[in-house]
Amino acid sequence: MKRLFFLLLAFVLSLALAQFPLTLTDDQGRSITLQKPPQRIVTMLPSATETICSLSEAACRRIVATDQFSNWPERVRSLPKAGGLINPNTELIISLKPDLVIVNSARLVEPLERAGLTVYVTRPQTYADIFRTARAYGQMLGLRAEAERLVARVQAEVFALESRAAKAKERPLVYYEIDPTPYTAGPSSFIGALIEKARGRNIIPAELGNFPKINPELVVQQKPQVIVVTHPEVGGIRNRPGWGAIPAVQQNRICAFSGEATDLLSRPGPRVAQGLKFLIECFHPELK
Incomplete structure (x- = not known):
């Protein structure tokens, strides 16, 4: 049984890795390439933190620091805090050696890229952006199926409440x-x-x-x-x-x-x- 588990795990990992190298365009219009799924992630906006943690518990454990406002789920509260939009702590971010930094401000791109870091700019503002960003994070983490499940769950929750409001x-x-x-x-x-x-x-x-x-x-x-x-x-x-x-x-x-x-x-x-x-x-x- 244990051998079967590891075989299945290896198969799943091979499928994820088959999607890489992966090139995406961020919300700043920049093209970024990931050679493999990132294992050390810094999130600089709460919606990114919450979305990645909602993909899976293992995905949440890849986050090594967040912005100062990320407070859900419980496990991220004890992570290092790298400031916010006005007061980002680039030194802390660089010191953690992440292989992906998700930011919502283009002003962070230059100092982080100069330090050799991969930076993805996201600016979710619309309802559709909630699901677009979930799928983008799923792609970047090699968790596309998990992202689709998350999208389906959130849309079902919203639809149920919308149906209630229709009364x-x-x-x-x-x-x-x-x-x-x-x-x-x-x-x-x-x-x-x-x-x-x-x-x-x-x-x-x-x-x-x-x-x-x-x-x-x-x-x-x-x-x-x-x-x-x-x-x-x-x-x-x-x-x-x-x-x-x-x-x-x-x-x-x-x-x-x-x-x-x-x-x-x-x-x-x-x-x-x-x-x-x-x-x-x-x-x-x-x-x-």
Whole structure:
């Protein structure tokens, strides 16, 4: 039996290795080539960390460091933290000698490549990007079948919740605030897709982009019936000029999320269905 196990393992490994050398184009339009599946990976955005760890436990163990915000699953919390978008610790990354670094900022490419590292730039922003990046990571790690299973599972979870939301009697106008600047989410972003799947209507025009900074007067003009907030300064919303006349404020239909709930809503990764559930319960409390 043990001999059969090792034969099967060798067969699976041979199939994975047959896909290499592997050349891909990243979201910066750069071509990168991997000679073999990477075994030491640094992830510099939480969605990449969560997606790789959702491929398999063994894939998760290949991650040797993450950005400072990656906190799921539990095992990554104890890994070295290499800063974030504003304060990346390139020295730490280089010292760990990874064979793949996944980043979301082109400014990290030059110093890491100069040190001889392979860098893949990813910028997931849309709902489709969740599955595109899962498949890309599956390719790079030699885990294509695992990636397809992950995609199927997440899509099934989302579909089940979307079907539940379809029973709602109303489709409220929704304003989603990421920070008090204010930055928000357009309808083409993954958050915009979740608003739509939760049977809400995003007040932000598509032409403003995926994550635009807006004039607060736009929100007053659009009169949202529900406001979603994923930052700590929710208390100041009622005091903004003109916002007292907004239906969501008048009727106290403001859903404020923090902690893990904010992570689930803000990360284009494998736990997106849990974020969708929060929105459905916010828009349609009768469906709880």
